[in-house]
Amino acid sequence: MDTSNIINIIDDTVVKNGILILLWLEFMWETYLSIRQFKKAQSATEVPEVLRKVVNKDEFEKARQYSLAKLKFGFVKDTHGIIITSLIIYYGILAYFWDFSDSVNPVKGEVTTSCIWLFVVTLVSTIIDLPLTIYHTFVLEEKFGFNKQTAGFFVWDKVKAFFVNQIITLSISSLIIVIIKSGGPYFFIWLWLVVCIISMILLTIYPAVIAPLFDKYTPLPEGKLRSEIEALASQLKFPLTQLYVVEGSKRSSHSNAYFYGLFNSKRIVLFDTLLAKDDGTGCQDDEILAVLSHELGHWSHSHIIKNLVLMQINLFLMFLGFSVLFKYPPLYEALGFYNVKPVLVGLFVVCTYVMIPYNTLLSFLMTCLSRRFEFQADNFAVRLGKSEPLERALLKLNKDNLGFPINDRLYSAWYHSHPPLLERISVLRESGGKTK
Template sequence: MDYLNAGLDLVQSRLAWVATDPFDWKLYLQLTSWGVCLFESYLLLRQFPLYSKTEPPPVLKDHFKEEVFKKSQAYGKDKAKFSLLAGFYKQIVDSIFIHFGMVAWSWKAGGWIVGKFGYGPEYEITQSIAFAFTLFFLSSLPSLPLSIYQTFVLEEKHGFNKMTPQLFVTDLLKSWAVGFVIGAPFLAGFLAIFKWAGSRFVPWLMAFLLIFQMSMVVLYPTVIQPLFNKLSPLPEGDLRSRIEALASKLKFPLKHLYEIDGSKRSSHSNAYFFGLPWSKHIVIFDTLIKQSKSEEVEAVLAHELGHWYYMHPTKLLSVSQLHIFSILALFPAFLRAPPLLRAFDFPPQVAAKPPTIVAFLLYQMLLTPLEAVVGILMNAVSRKFEYEADRFACELQNKLGDSKMADMGDRLGRALTALHVENLSTVWVDWLYSAYHHSHPTLTERLRALEGYKAAAAAEKTAVEKKEL
């Protein structure tokens, strides 16, 4: 711990100027956030011409009917137009908020709210909670028209929306309520650690965040998601038998197998697993079950079990912990920095003793360009894991010694193609756009890789058979 603290102290000594030297942080934030916005717009403009192609890539030509491909291109073009306009709209709103000091206004409003209940400025944590939710509502309201348009115009136009206006409003209110019920105690605990640990908060706060993350792994699918979707045991039948048999052979600790009513809101489909190391649950969207054959759904789950087999969730959690540590390690320099708050229009009496939540929020906003780079790196790691999970599915025949799994790679390829067809997913993707936005390889890339994995698995099987002879 002494080495850790010494290292953190060295970092803070290099950043000591933040707490003393005037700097136009507002201008910096405006320039960097607009820089990210313009870069994302540039990526969309790189991608946009690909929606004018009249034929799918050669490897997909036999899988996409002409009519379906045209619909896919039209859907992609409409989403790109929406993303371009929505990106500029959100950036303009954010710039207005920053320019007119809405963060400082929200802190003042939070103080007024808690004052109505008899709490004064000395109750920093209470005011911080009021501030956080005031700012959240202020920033959420301008984005509501975008959500409404995306759901009831864009998705409706292309046949994916199943949500009613009543359900939309209900979901919105539920999400706000859940956010408050979970967010308020989380924020209170988060800020209490700062007060208790002082300048040595980094390891304690990391432990707190890790415990919260692990708690949410269990609470979200078991408590929160059922507020929005119905999870039912997957009915007895061929699909359930296939999945349970596969889980048993791999010693996957399957406790529950659920079907979720994703069709209640959308025609898009998915499947995933969650849980603690000794107790896992698999969830399959009803749309996936309707759109694919049992053996293809089994292949999708084989891919998901590949993530478990190679401990990808644990590895991603470790990477995220390193990311969190790097953020927290730099934060102390901004924690007690009056020039930072003054740059964002806070009055001198507040800036002189910066509230922790305000300093942390402003600090996170200043990390905008860095987080864009981190996102690209995280996508690269995620894409590597996706390839490994695909390879796992192709190698199941050899890993389990089961000849019935010999065509698992073919089944996975068909399932991925069917998902893209049903979801009208874009099949022509610019490489730079994909690197920035996509955590998964493109369909063309995955199908090409699957061919290599299948050939390697067949060669390995042949080599083993010859060795046995």
């Protein structure tokens, strides 16, 4: 049987059932992994030896209960998601949204109808997910002392995020449609080049222009910590131009630090929750310097550039796959689109559903690569003599964030982009010993 005959017998029902099977296989695999981790957390009641000087029995139990609560919430959220997605595909609900969008579109045309359709789909999806979002923020996170948001702040934050996201998404989507429709047989090359440029622009302007719409960024005050950070950057020839503290405590007590910026203009951002507090939470100056040494290790090893290159290669492959499949009618008919073949819908179907095996494999490989990068960044900090303060910082941050350090190996390998705490400390101690 030749290829054309094979294609002819693959109708919309086969495509629809194939998509549903892929989705449910992925759901069952990830549920199985979560069950393994849930059982692991249930049975692990003793504080590991390496944590006993930092975490007492009650604190360990609270972290264990937080882990179990998040896993239970994950079960509900994932089950809710797979059921809603299956109903949408099975009953062709996206096609109903398209018909509605076309009927209210005052300017008939695929670009404007697609934008209305995307807005409606995103709005409905946000509303459907809202109860779970509220529960996660005001029940789960609140119970364990992490939520700092008021109801008013939460609502305003979500409204801002929704409309900022719509402005960006609809603008890019419109451009994508035009390129696909007018780019000829090799449109995927032009599409890839344009999306590459847009992604680089967004990476540049997001921290400086968009992020301040949601959080307050202030320069780190003059003092010992600022001087030591600037000295560290100078020692490593890191092109530091700005040093900020972000007011993350108004939404959560979780801690973090990061840097951003391209070329010779880098900015370091510390969460205010990372700084030492009177209640004993947060990190001391030498521990913060160790955390930043780790982050600068990512810069020294060009991890950001490597990830960007991999992201662009992935985009090219996805657009190439889309260019091969997007004119195939059963892809649209599987979702209820019998009379029209909107290219934005085709892009969504191919990249989200048809390429599930590819996306799943890629995600796992990127997780493996990320863990390798984390070890390299830790080793960079060790070579700077930061092994001991980095270990203290990791232990404190794990304690402050109620991190549960005991993981099922398969679950951790699949999900954790950072190495597990106990493994990370073991490697730190071994590497630190070698440098002494």
